[in-house]
Amino acid sequence: MDEKKKVKRDEVNAMGYHDREHTKNVRDWKEVFDYLVQNQTEIPASHEADDKELRTLTNQWPQYPTDFRETLEEYAREVEKLAYKLLELIFLSLGLPANKFNHCFKDQSSMVRLNYYPPCPFPHLALRVGKHKDAGAIIVLAQDDVGGLEVTRKSDGEWIPVKPTPDAYIINVGDIVQVWNNDKYESVEHRVVVNSEKERFSIPFFFFPAHHVMVKPVEELVHEKNSAKYREYNWGKFFANRNRSDFNKRNVENIQIYHFRISE
Numbered sequence: 001m002d003e004k005k006k007v008k009r010d011e012v013n014a015m016g017y018h019d020r021e022h023t024k025n026v027r028d029w030k031e032v033f034d035y036l037v038q039n040q041t042e043i044p045a046s047h048e049a050d051d052k053e054l055r056t057l058t059n060q061w062p063q064y065p066t067d068f069r070e071t072l073e074e075y076a077r078e079v080e081k082l083a084y085k086l087l088e089l090i091f092l093s094l095g096l097p098a099n100k101f102n103h104c105f106k107d108q109s110s111m112v113r114l115n116y117y118p119p120c121p122f123p124h125l126a127l128r129v130g131k132h133k134d135a136g137a138i139i140v141l142a143q144d145d146v147g148g149l150e151v152t153r154k155s156d157g158e159w160i161p162v163k164p165t166p167d168a169y170i171i172n173v174g175d176i177v178q179v180w181n182n183d184k185y186e187s188v189e190h191r192v193v194v195n196s197e198k199e200r201f202s203i204p205f206f207f208f209p210a211h212h213v214m215v216k217p218v219e220e221l222v223h224e225k226n227s228a229k230y231r232e233y234n235w236g237k238f239f240a241n242r243n244r245s246d247f248n249k250r251n252v253e254n255i256q257i258y259h260f261r262i263s264e
């Protein structure tokens, strides 16, 4: 049996290998291996608001290659340090204490994803990853030199390719940072377009807080001229809701932070 099939994810444990992800209910052209930064992590068992049950996710590691686990765990530890640093710089830039939100990541639900995008013979019919905004706090993305990542330009909504820069990460602000700072730094909409000839690898690190964290605009930033733009929401439930289409295509729209927007 393929080594990857032995660590295939299932309905109970979302970690490990899979090749059937959907973004906004459309199947993506890729294979994925997901692992948590904290080997065991609690998340809500369902997206239902009044269901308090938790589920423990555990990493699944293949036996081969033998140094796979050790290498990836070390990678996660190092990128986690960078993510904390970036978060601290964001808060400093807003005139707030650098470590203001570090406690939210004590029981973090952060994960790393290894993306393999095979060449796609039907480039007009598929996307490697459909358009979306990343839900977490910060995303540290490593990619190879193939390209395909695109972001929307705010002024006119055009898709702009992000040219790969050797040995550099792409840093994305996620929805949580956007809500914390009340829209000062916005999470960008992005997608990955297919390539009919070349395969592509990318490794995003998703910096996610603990499931119980309630996300809302930081009080110090909210005042008469800058009223809170979002109602408070629970991270774990948001994430569980977002992942509802992981296994099956659904007819529900994905949850987005604008669903928590306070109308002016």
Ligand SMILES: O=C(O)CCC(=O)C(=O)O
Pocket (backbone or CB within 6 Å): 113, 115, 129, 134, 141, 143, 149, 190, 191, 192, 202, 203, 204
């Ligand atoms: O592969 C990439 O460059 C980005 C993937 C992505 O946007 C995601 O997994 O959220």
Ligand SMILES: [Fe+2]
Pocket (backbone or CB within 6 Å): 132, 133, 134, 190
């Ligand atoms: Fe993304």
